[in-house]
Amino acid sequence: MPTHLFRRLGYSLLVLWGVATLVFLLFNVLPADPARLTLGQRSDLATVAAARKELHLDQPLFRRYVLYLNDISPIGLVPARKGADAPWNFSFSQLHNGQRLALKVPYLGRSYRTKRLVSDILWEALPGTVVLAFSAMLFASFLGIALGILAALKKGSFWDTGAVAASVAGISLPSFFAGLIIAYVFGMLLHAYTGLDMTGSLYEWDAFGGKQLALRNLILPAFALGIRPLAIITQLTRSSMLDVLGQDYIRTAKAKGLSRWRMVTRHALPNALNPVVTAISGWMAELLAGSFFIEYIFGWKGVGKVTVDALDKFDFPLVMASVLLSSLIFIVVNFLTDLLYMLLDPRVRTS
Amino acid sequence: MEENQALVVENLNVLFDDKPALHGLSFSLSAGKTLALVGESGSGKSLCALAVMGLLPSQASWMGRIHLGSKKCSESSTAADWRYLRGKVASIVFQEPMSALNPVMKVGRQIAECLRVHAGLGPAAAKKQAQEWLRKVQIPTPEKSYHKYPHQLSGGQKQRVMIAMALSTQPLLLIADEPTTALDVTIQQEVIRLMRQLQTECGAALMFITHDLALAAEIADEVLVLRAGKVVEQGPVQQVLHTPAQPYTQALLACRPSAAQKGFRLPVVADFLENNGQTPARIPIVQEQNARLPEALLKVRNLRVWFPVERDWTGTPIHFLRAVEDVSFDLNRGEVLGLVGESGCGKSTISRALMGLQEVESGHIHYEGRDLVRLNSAGWRRMRREVQMIFQDPYSSLNPRLTVGDALMEPLRVHSIVPRRLLQQEALRLLDWVHLPADSMHRYPHQFSGGQRQRIGIARAIALRPKLIICDESVSALDVSVQAQVLNLLKELQAALKLSYLFISHDLNVVSYIADSVLVMQAGKIVERGKAQEVFEHPRDPYTRRLVEASVY
Numbered sequence: 001m002p003t004h005l006f007r008r009l010g011y012s013l014l015v016l017w018g019v020a021t022l023v024f025l026l027f028n029v030l031p032a033d034p035a036r037l038t039l040g041q042r043s044d045l046a047t048v049a050a051a052r053k054e055l056h057l058d059q060p061l062f063r064r065y066v067l068y069l070n071d072i073s074p075i076g077l078v079p080a081r082k083g084a085d086a087p088w089n090f091s092f093s094q095l096h097n098g099q100r101l102a103l104k105v106p107y108l109g110r111s112y113r114t115k116r117l118v119s120d121i122l123w124e125a126l127p128g129t130v131v132l133a134f135s136a137m138l139f140a141s142f143l144g145i146a147l148g149i150l151a152a153l154k155k156g157s158f159w160d161t162g163a164v165a166a167s168v169a170g171i172s173l174p175s176f177f178a179g180l181i182i183a184y185v186f187g188m189l190l191h192a193y194t195g196l197d198m199t200g201s202l203y204e205w206d207a208f209g210g211k212q213l214a215l216r217n218l219i220l221p222a223f224a225l226g227i228r229p230l231a232i233i234t235q236l237t238r239s240s241m242l243d244v245l246g247q248d249y250i251r252t253a254k255a256k257g258l259s260r261w262r263m264v265t266r267h268a269l270p271n272a273l274n275p276v277v278t279a280i281s282g283w284m285a286e287l288l289a290g291s292f293f294i295e296y297i298f299g300w301k302g303v304g305k306v307t308v309d310a311l312d313k314f315d316f317p318l319v320m321a322s323v324l325l326s327s328l329i330f331i332v333v334n335f336l337t338d339l340l341y342m343l344l345d346p347r348v349r350t351s
Numbered sequence: 352m353e354e355n356q357a358l359v360v361e362n363l364n365v366l367f368d369d370k371p372a373l374h375g376l377s378f379s380l381s382a383g384k385t386l387a388l389v390g391e392s393g394s395g396k397s398l399c400a401l402a403v404m405g406l407l408p409s410q411a412s413w414m415g416r417i418h419l420g421s422k423k424c425s426e427s428s429t430a431a432d433w434r435y436l437r438g439k440v441a442s443i444v445f446q447e448p449m450s451a452l453n454p455v456m457k458v459g460r461q462i463a464e465c466l467r468v469h470a471g472l473g474p475a476a477a478k479k480q481a482q483e484w485l486r487k488v489q490i491p492t493p494e495k496s497y498h499k500y501p502h503q504l505s506g507g508q509k510q511r512v513m514i515a516m517a518l519s520t521q522p523l524l525l526i527a528d529e530p531t532t533a534l535d536v537t538i539q540q541e542v543i544r545l546m547r548q549l550q551t552e553c554g555a556a557l558m559f560i561t562h563d564l565a566l567a568a569e570i571a572d573e574v575l576v577l578r579a580g581k582v583v584e585q586g587p588v589q590q591v592l593h594t595p596a597q598p599y600t601q602a603l604l605a606c607r608p609s610a611a612q613k614g615f616r617l618p619v620v621a622d623f624l625e626n627n628g629q630t631p632a633r634i635p636i637v638q639e640q641n642a643r644l645p646e647a648l649l650k651v652r653n654l655r656v657w658f659p660v661e662r663d664w665t666g667t668p669i670h671f672l673r674a675v676e677d678v679s680f681d682l683n684r685g686e687v688l689g690l691v692g693e694s695g696c697g698k699s700t701i702s703r704a705l706m707g708l709q710e711v712e713s714g715h716i717h718y719e720g721r722d723l724v725r726l727n728s729a730g731w732r733r734m735r736r737e738v739q740m741i742f743q744d745p746y747s748s749l750n751p752r753l754t755v756g757d758a759l760m761e762p763l764r765v766h767s768i769v770p771r772r773l774l775q776q777e778a779l780r781l782l783d784w785v786h787l788p789a790d791s792m793h794r795y796p797h798q799f800s801g802g803q804r805q806r807i808g809i810a811r812a813i814a815l816r817p818k819l820i821i822c823d824e825s826v827s828a829l830d831v832s833v834q835a836q837v838l839n840l841l842k843e844l845q846a847a848l849k850l851s852y853l854f855i856s857h858d859l860n861v862v863s864y865i866a867d868s869v870l871v872m873q874a875g876k877i878v879e880r881g882k883a884q885e886v887f888e889h890p891r892d893p894y895t896r897r898l899v900e901a902s903v904y
Contacts, residue, residue: 003664248450255404255445256465256516257438260430266464270455345455346500 008338012331017069019327023320024068028061051112071107072324078102108324109317111310118321121306128202129295129302133287135218136225141280144230148237148276149264152245163234170231176293179224183297186220196220199299221298225291229283236279240272247271270344277340285333289326355382356418357523357556358403358441363415365398365407365580372398372411373580380573382523385550385557387571387588389564389603391830392801394577396560400526403558404443405433420523439469442517444546446529448509452501458512459485459497462519469520484515488545507538511545518549525550526558531566535693536857536901543570562830564604568592576600598623605630606835608864610887616842617835617864636842647717648819648851649682649705654714656700674700676875678714682819687845687852689866689883691859691898697875698855702821705853706740707731718819736766739812743824745804749796755782755807756792762814781810784847785840802833806840813844821853826861838865859902863887871895 051057056064070076078100108118151163187198200217244250245268253267295304303322310318342349358380365373373395380386388396401407403417405424417424419440424432445451453461462484463477472480478497485493488511490504501509510530517525527546531539547570550557561567567574568588575585576599584597595601602623615633622631656675659668675697682688690698703709705716707723716723718737726734742748749758759778763769769777779789785806796804805825812820822841826834842865844850856862862869862883869886871879871894879892890896 006664248445248447249453251406252445252451252513252516253453254406255437255443256468257434257436258464258468259434262464262468267453267456271453347454347502 005338008335012335015331016324016327020069020072020324021065023323024065027316027320028064028068071109074106075101075103078104108321111318112315113310113313118317121318122303122321122325125301125303125306128300129288129291129304131202132218132221132225132291132295132300132302133284135222136287136291137229137280137284139222140226140229140233140283141276144233145237145269145276147230147234149241149269151234151238152241153260153264155242160238163238167231167234170227171235173227175224175228175291176297178227179221179294179297182220182224199297201299201301203301217298217300221294221300224298225287225294229280229287232279232283233276236276237272240275241268244268244272273344274341277337277344281333281337281340285330288329288333356380357382357420358558359416359418360399360403361416361418363399363402363413363417365395365402365411365413367398367411371580373402373413376415376582378573378575378585380524380556380558382556383551383554384572385547385559385570387567387574388558388560388577389562389567389574390577391562391603391832393579395580396577397528398580399577400443400528400558400560403524403526404437404441406437406443438465438522439520440522441524441526442520442522443526443528444510444513444517444530447533448506448513449533451513452509454501456500457498458501458504458509459499462512462516465516465519480519481515484519485512487549488512488515490515505538506534507542510534510542514542514546514549518553518555521553522555524558525553525555526560528560529562530559532562536859537693537897540901564592564607564831576603598626601630603831606832608835608838608861610860610863610884612864613884616839619835619839620832637846645683645686647681648684648719649853650715650717651681651701651705652679652715652717654678654701654704654716655712656697656704656709657712673875675704678872678875678877680870680877680880682851682853684818685845685849685851686868687854687866689862689869690853690855690872691857691862691869692872693857693898696872698872699823701872702740702823702853702855705821706738707734736768736815737817738819738821739815739817740821740823741805741808741812741825743828745801745808745828746796748808749804749811751796754793754795755787755799758796758807759792759811759814762811766815768815777814781814784813784844785810800833802829802836805829805833805837809837809840809844813848813850816848817850819851819853821855823855824857825854827856827858834861841865859887859898871898 056067059067105119108122110117111121114121147163147167151160154160183198186194187196191197196216196219198220200214202214202218203211204214204217205211249271250263250268253263258267289303291302292304292308294300295302296308299305303325307319307322309315310322356379360379361377363373363376364371376399378386388399390396398407398411402411402413403419405428407413412426414426419436422432422436422440424436452458459478459481462481463472463474466472466477466480467474470477470480482493482497485496490496490508490511496504501512504512513530525546530546531542534542543566546557559567559571571588573586574588574591576583576591576597578599583599584591584595591600592604595604599620602618602620605618605623606620608617615635618631618633654675655673655677657671657673659670660672661670662668678697678701680688690701692698700709704711705723707726711724714724718734721730721734723731723734753761756775756778759781760774763774763777764771775792778792782789782791787803787806787810791799791803791807796807799807808825825841826837829837838861841852845852852865854862854866866883868881869883870877871886871892873894879886879890879895886895887899890899
């Protein structure tokens with residue numbers, strides 16, 4: 001088993017490397033001059049030259065690529081003097097030309113617009129996205145699994161056809177549309193009853209209290225974001241349950257004289273969960289990488305909104321970093337899903 | 352009604368999709384006794400078991416009376432009534448131990464669950480009792496095995512767990528639905544012996560469902576023979592199975608292949624029904640006597656097939672499963688060579704290697720002087736004409752979207768066996784060889800019965816006019832009466848088309864009937880070889896002896 005996990009880790013690193021290469025090529029080869037592009041029309045030559053230097057655009061392409069990889073890698077070459085102001089940098093060895101190999105925080109560049117470190121900006125936006133993604137998935141998973149079981153047990157009944165029809169509607173509903181409708185209906189038309197706003201973030205600034213947690217702002221975006229995964233999880237749970245309910249071991253459970261509840265919860269559900277877990281983890285990764293539309297519509301400060309704003313302003317370092325971040329999230333979530341499979345299914349553990 | 356009746360069934364009728372599947376079944380079974388329900392597939396014997404357990408699928412409806420102990424059930428009984436009876440008053444052991452246990456639940460807990468639900472035991476007491484039951488069904492290290500998952504146990508052990516589960520609540524009635532059919536012969540006997548012993552200890556009645564008459568004769572007190580949902584004959588085992596009154600029962604008993612029938616055509620059910628109960632005459636199979644010395648068609652030398660089971664981090668295999676280890680044998684022209692052994696012994700791997708479907712680690716396969724191991728894919732395509740295969744499952748090996756005619760003509764066209772304009776004619780000739788009507792040409796595989804499908808498989812195999820046919824468990828999935836017909840057909844074709852067979856089977860009776868010489872395989876090696884009669888009558892190897900003992904009741 002450890003060999004398997006190690007191999008997965010190796011593949012993951014390869015994927016990350018590939019993504020980094022692609023990102024680099026997209027943003028360095030395609031546009032003729034990123035410096036010009038980022039500074040816009042009204043910029044003097046000195047600014048352009050500074051931007052070119054900052055982006056290493058005066059260097060040949062391959063050298064730029066190596067420098068970029070060195071920047072984003074957690075193990076890389078840093079100038080020796082830099083160690084002084086970053087004491088947690090763990091140095092492996094001193095090299096002759098004033099550089100040293102060290103364990104470091106990946107350097108993702110600085111925002112063109114605010115000149116802040118990209119890592120700081122993303123780090124600030126991440127909690128909003130994580131909280132939103134987890135709430136949406138929690139809502140979608142629990143309700144979806146429950147509805148799916150109900151539909152499977154009452155196959156052909158009103159509940160079943162109702163759940164299936166609703167989930168088809170949910171799958172076909174684009175999230176930006178659902179988001180707009182939900183924001184409009186619950187945040188505006190029904191504001192007097194719900195007390196919810198159309199936009200808002202996890203933290204609000206109050207003139208007196210300063211930064212405050214505003215959990216009520218979470219409700220509408222989490223609901224809007226959860227609709228599609230909810231619909232898919234419902235359908236998957238239903239079909240997977242129907243499959244499992246026809247298995248021999250369910251007949252055995254019935255022959256043992258177990259109650260319906262026990263048969264479903266102890267025997268059918270644990271066997272039906274595998275495909276559902278796959279779907280949940282896929283959605284989880286996707287939502288963690290930033291849910292662009294929903295965050296934008298609800299004005300929710302998260303990775304998605306930061307990225308969309310950055311795209312709008314041609315803030316390439318930020319965009320590049322958020323692409324890298326989302327691929328990292330996918331890889332980590334997939335890795336955790338593998339571990340979860342082992343927990344759920346004893347057959348995976350031994351093979 | 353008598354006091355100690357465990358089960359009384361009165362006038363049980365089952366409708367399946369509004370078609371009658373069981374007609375007016377009535378029988379009773381007293382505590383401690385065994386009733387064997389015998390019949391071929393589709394006779395309704397499993398349906399009867401499900402009806403008694405209240406487990407009929409939703410498409411089925413039933414009428415009649417079922418008394419389980421003091422409880423009376425009718426078609427108006429509710430799910431709650433049944434739940435009380437299931438597991439507590441009546442338990443069942445199913446055919447497929449592989450799929451009948453929950454794969455993600457520890458086996459010990461599956462037993463403990465019964466005890467908690469029906470005996471009202473607490474978690475600790477239930478665990479203790481469950482371990483006790485694991486010991487009773489002779490599972491090694493019960494304390495440790497309690498925590499095992501079904502996939503960590505062998506097929507026989509899984510079935511033991513099922514038995515423990517069924518008997519742990521001390522039911523009045525135990526139903527066993529073909530409990531050993533999916534197991535190897537040597538394990539079958541142990542499992543049955545164990546089940547009988549525990550049944551006697553518990554004093555439970557046993558309703559034993561089987562297609563195997565010999566097995567029924569050995570364990571039952573009473574027998575009930577079913578055919579197409581109707582009772583053909585019922586009564587004490589001595590009477591029904593030793594002096595059967597009905598031609599159908601006589602036919603079932605007579606059509607089983609055995610060494611004694613060797614060289615004769617096997618009687619089939621139709622013979623008995625037409626003769627109206629008279630034993631049909633034995634018809635010897637005309638076989639061309641080969642005056643010449645036996646000439647080897649196939650020579651296998653030091654064949655090894657290994658499967659990688661563990662790889663290091665670069666993907667290089669470091670541990671192998673030696674599925675076939677150093678196997679050598681000759682197959683003579685016109686001969687039937689039997690290959691017997693239990694599941695996992697490597698007999699199917701050999702057949703795959705002979706067909707070029709499996710890469711060989713080392714060794715040689717000489718076919719008429721050519722070494723098949725060195726053949727490239729073009730060479731293999733030519734070889735396909737010479738060596739054909741008949742598979743175990745005739746349904747999954749036929750393309751469901753092709754009509755039988757297309758399925759037969761395709762290989763003829765690919766290998767240009769006959770000119771294009773004669774394709775149709777040749778396909779009809781093939782159908783005639785296997786005794787299928789000409790209108791089968793335009794029908795699809797699902798429109799045929801199991802036996803007919805196997806005939807289609809045979810027709811396809813002989814289409815290319817091969818010299819060697821590999822029969823891999825070709826008759827194992829068939830009912831005895833159909834099995835007899837297919838075996839007769841294979842013998843007939845062998846004589847007419849001068850075929851040689853490599854006949855792979857786990858069933859020693861079939862092999863002793865059809866094979867001239869045999870190889871006995873165990874764990875990838877050949878442990879005994881020789882003339883069929885000699886090997887089965889005087890087995891030298893201890894493993895062969897065990898196999899022979901297990902298959903003769």
